[in-house]
Amino acid sequence: MSAEEKRAWIYAVVAVGVSAVYFVTVLSQVPGADVAQIAYVRPMLTAIGAGIALGIVASIAAAVVSPREADRTDERDRQIHRLGEYVGFYVMSIAAIVPLALTMAGVAHFWIANTLYLAFVLAALASSIVKIVSYRRGI
Template sequence: MVAEERAAWAGLISLVLTIPVYVVVLVGASDPTASWLPIMLWTIGAGIVLTVLIIAVWALIARAREGDAVAATDIRDRDISRMGTRVEHAFLVIAGLGVIALCAVSADVFWIAQTMFAGFAVSAFVGGIARVIAYRRGLI
């Protein structure tokens, strides 16, 4: 498994762990509409840190098992990365349209932020899944 595939998996693992925690903490808050920002920022930070830690530990294990060949990349990795980015952007556009619609109806900032956050999460999840599938089955 190349570094880019491990990074895709690490992102998915981190996302699957952090988003449910965010939802549980937000729902459990006494007033979620007033305390959402610190919860969201901590979740984003924790997700980034967790992803970096997973990538680093996994890279150390892979290097110990397979040597320096594990860091090699090729044109396929670049193409898969581009395809994953295109998939992610499509979902970000959908989330952006949702945010614009919420702004048009003067929705509360809480709902606008939650919609964009969900859009980022779905985008990262779908893009990660697309990358993993491309690594496993190849690009079409």
């Protein structure tokens, strides 16, 4: 497994894990509550920061375990990265329509912020999945 494929796996696992903890924590407060009173900002910022930190630490750990591969990239790696980023961009572009529509409808900030965060998570996950599949099956 190349270093770039390992990074794609790390990105996918971190995106799913951190966002799942965030959504379970915050959305469990929704039933029977006024969403305007739910404190979601600090947990969301914590989730974003934790995702970034975990991704960096895990990537460094993967590079330490396999130091020879850490900086090796070839044309195939660049093509796969480009394809994954394109797919992630399009997923984000489409998914961002939901928070935009919610904003125009005057929905509570809680729902707008959480759908925007979900859009970022879906884009990261789609990008990682495309990269992993491309490494496994070829492009």
